[in-house]
Amino acid sequence: xxxxxxxxxIIPSAPPPLEELDLARIRADFPILRQRVHDKPLVYLDNAAxxxxxxxxxxxxxECYSSYYANIHRxxxxxxxxxxxxxxxxxxxxxxxxxxxxxxxIIFTRGATESINLVASSFGxxxxxxxxxxLITGMEHHSNIVPWQLLCERTGAKLKAAPFTDAGELILxxxxxxxxxxxxxxxxxxxLSNALGTLNPAKLMIDLAHAxxxxxxxxxxxSIPHLAVDVRELDCDFYAFSAHKIYGPSGVGVLYGKKxxxxxxxxxxxxxxMISLVTFEKTEYADLPNKFEAGTPNxxxxxxxxxxxxxxxxxxxxxxAAHEHTLxxxxxxxxxxxxxxxxxxTARDKAALAAFTMDGIHPHDIGTILDREGVxxxxxxxxxxxxxxxxxxxxxxxxxxxxxxxxxxxxxxVAALWKVKEMFEL
Amino acid sequence: xxxxxDLYQEVILDHNKRPRNFxxxxxxxxxxxxLNPLCxxxxxxxxxxxxxxxxxxxxxxxGCAISSASASLMTEALKGKPVAEIEHLFDAFHDVVxxxxxxxxxxxxxxVLAGVRDYPSRVKCATLAWHxxxxxxxxxxxxxxxx
Ligand SMILES: Cc1ncc(COP(=O)(O)O)c(C=O)c1O
Numbered sequence: 355x356x357x358x359x360x361x362x363x364i365i366p367s368a369p370p371p372l373e374e375l376d377l378a379r380i381r382a383d384f385p386i387l388r389q390r391v392h393d394k395p396l397v398y399l400d401n402a403a404x405x406x407x408x409x410x411x412x413x414x415x416x417e418c419y420s421s422y423y424a425n426i427h428r429x430x431x432x433x434x435x436x437x438x439x440x441x442x443x444x445x446x447x448x449x450x451x452x453x454x455x456x457x458x459x460i461i462f463t464r465g466a467t468e469s470i471n472l473v474a475s476s477f478g479x480x481x482x483x484x485x486x487x488x489l490i491t492g493m494e495h496h497s498n499i500v501p502w503q504l505l506c507e508r509t510g511a512k513l514k515a516a517p518f519t520d521a522g523e524l525i526l527x528x529x530x531x532x533x534x535x536x537x538x539x540x541x542x543x544x545x546l547s548n549a550l551g552t553l554n555p556a557k558l559m560i561d562l563a564h565a566x567x568x569x570x571x572x573x574x575x576x577s578i579p580h581l582a583v584d585v586r587e588l589d590c591d592f593y594a595f596s597a598h599k600i601y602g603p604s605g606v607g608v609l610y611g612k613k614x615x616x617x618x619x620x621x622x623x624x625x626x627x628m629i630s631l632v633t634f635e636k637t638e639y640a641d642l643p644n645k646f647e648a649g650t651p652n653x654x655x656x657x658x659x660x661x662x663x664x665x666x667x668x669x670x671x672x673x674x675a676a677h678e679h680t681l682x683x684x685x686x687x688x689x690x691x692x693x694x695x696x697x698x699x700t701a702r703d704k705a706a707l708a709a710f711t712m713d714g715i716h717p718h719d720i721g722t723i724l725d726r727e728g729v730x731x732x733x734x735x736x737x738x739x740x741x742x743x744x745x746x747x748x749x750x751x752x753x754x755x756x757x758x759x760x761x762x763x764x765x766x767x768v769a770a771l772w773k774v775k776e777m778f779e780l
Numbered sequence: 781x782x783x784x785x786d787l788y789q790e791v792i793l794d795h796n797k798r799p800r801n802f803x804x805x806x807x808x809x810x811x812x813x814x815l816n817p818l819c820x821x822x823x824x825x826x827x828x829x830x831x832x833x834x835x836x837x838x839x840x841x842x843g844c845a846i847s848s849a850s851a852s853l854m855t856e857a858l859k860g861k862p863v864a865e866i867e868h869l870f871d872a873f874h875d876v877v878x879x880x881x882x883x884x885x886x887x888x889x890x891x892v893l894a895g896v897r898d899y900p901s902r903v904k905c906a907t908l909a910w911h912x913x914x915x916x917x918x919x920x921x922x923x924x925x926x927x
Contacts, residue, residue: 714797716844718821719788722899726784734818748821748842777788778845 377677380669381758383408394728397763402548402576402707402754403732404598407662411601414661418654425650427627441653444660445643451663452593452610453584458642459616462656465607466575467497469594470542472609472622472646473571474501477592478540480620484510487536489568491516491524491554492744493547496737498573502542512536515740516543522550522699529559533566541570545577549738549750550699551682551707553577560590569615575599579756580678580706582671585610597655602662606655609646616642623648674757678706681755681764688768695771698741698750707754709736712771715778717751723777724751727770787895787902788845791853796845801838801855813923814912816847816904822923823851825912832863839912844905850893851909857890863917870910877906 381387386406389396398406418440424433426441442457449457463469478501482488488502492515499513506513514536516529524543533541541563546553560570571592574583578595585593592615597606611619621628621639625648631638639645666674685708689695694713712720721733732752735742742748753767805811805826813824823841827834837858839851854873858866869890875881877896896906915924 716821716842716848718844718902718905719846722787722902723784777784778793 376669377758377760381760383410383665384758385409385412387758391728391730392726394726395766397727397729397766399753399755399759399763399767400730400732401579401756401759402599402736402752404604405579405601405756406758407603407658408601408665410665411603411658411661415603415654415658418657423654426653427644437653440657440660441651444656444663447660447663448608448610451583451667452608453586454610455586456613459610459613461609461611461616461643461646462651463594463607463609463646464605464652465596465598466573466594467501467596467607469592469607469609470498470571470573471501473540473542473592473594473611474505476619476622476646477569477615478502478505479508480618482506482509482511482539485537486511486539487514488512489514489516489529489532489538489541491529491543492518493522493524493550493552493738493741494542494544495548495573495575496739497575498542498544499740511539514538518550518552518744520745521701522547522552522704523701524552524554524559526555526558526562530562533562533568538563538566538568541568542573543570544573544575545583546574546580546705547699547738547741548576548707549709549736549741549752550701551704551709552699552701553581553703553705555703556588556590560588564589576706579666579674580671581675591615597659597662600659600662601665602659603652603655606652606659608659613642616646621645621648625649669757675705677757678755678759681759681761682706682708684761685753685755685764685767688764689771692768692771692775694775698745698747707752709750709752711747711750712774715774717749719778720751720771720774723774724767724770727766727773729767729770731767783898787899789892789895791889791892792845792849795849795852799839799848799852801852801859802840803838804840805836805838810916810919812912812916812920814841814908814915815923815925816843816908817925818901818904821847821905821908823847823909823912825851825855825909825916827913827916829863834858834861834863834866837913839909843908844902846893846896846902846905847908850906853890853893854909854913857888858913866913866917870914873910874907877903 384406422436424437426438445457445460448460518524563570569591572590574593574595579600593610598604628648630640698709717733734749808826809829810827821843825839828836837855876894911924
């Protein structure tokens, strides 16, 4: 102890980073992280695909099923009232998390994919006509491409994509030019690219579209766990995300939409819960948000999402982002030490992940060898084949970070990558 | 690392680095493409069949070490073989990469891919070229997918 205090007196005291603050405690919240795979400690770096769940979320789902589960909005009995209160409580948590003006603007879906399909089908079906255009970017996930292609096929509209540079940055002049080059009825873009890590200048892109009267959907599937999002400050018209990427359960997603837009849109699916009166002649639709929530939803999953947001709030997204940023900087420097390794996506504004290739070694082989070292990464096209085409590669390997990852884990990744090289040396 | 060496044997790494019969046949009698949607890998196979014998066979495309080496080894194994033997060889090969069978005789170098059986997610890589050959023989136009 004396030695320690002597040390303290000569080392100037800087505030400890999040890592030293409570990373051990944070990791202890995730039961799954304690295991070994192939006899090595699990190093989970596939967080952009889906992130692991803290005890609080697992418990919230389990508590719902074991103590108060019932269908919502229907029963007069106690359990239904409790379930309804918990479900609607989660909606309020999402509203607060996004700083939306009203809980009516929060629609629960099955995931970001369904949220985008809802807008394409309902808003798109109503607004987009033959000859109109929809503008996306070249770095979209397939779930922000295909729904628009389907809409274009149905309506005869045209889909355009704003290109990006080799660094993975959107070319803003091109984006602006494409906004003006035809009757664009909707802009849809990814906030944080899952294939490149690029953080797009959302506010600027939205302002440019709005200056031309064009509404904007933001695909927030990747941004939601990594940066604080304020939909009113962004002024986006729609924002879509999935619970499973922000420590919540899979099978639940959110669509935020401005009330005026949602009010004017036709329902997406028909069924129970979305009506106020049904006769065989005519149906009157329920008010928001129920109009867009036909059928029995993933009740426990939504409640789990609420618990996940509480958990994230208790740590603070700013602190999470700062920690992940430090990790990414460290990982980038260490990865660049490996000869023949090329990082795909070097945008100045970047978050949470590093996608890369290695000379002469296919990402699938990298993935398999890393797995045997206990390191889980994604190897493939990341559902963003146009991005792969841009770089002329079939696939990349991707290490993506969450709040519970550590510098030591980055070291394990890097050591394992050296083994990959060794394995392939002939 | 030892168990990984069972998968990435030297023969496999060698065929990955220097794939044999890696070219386009100018006038194939049969041709087809194979696609692994999981990773986006594509390969094309070309066959020149005369009197029910594979006179020449080649492939092109980009893939992981397992799919490239498997394609390369397959072309070596099939060249000069009667067409009637392909199905039999594919069956035997499929057994080797998916089950704990004794390696059937007659597979020759193809049995270096036996290590794949411990990596279920990689079986599709090892069989992609074979699926493409089968499609070529059936004269299917669209790319065959492994799933
Ligand atoms: C950028 C982006 N958009 C959309 C999605 C689709 O999310 P989900 O599959 O949860 O619907 C993902 C998931 O990987 C994504 O990364």
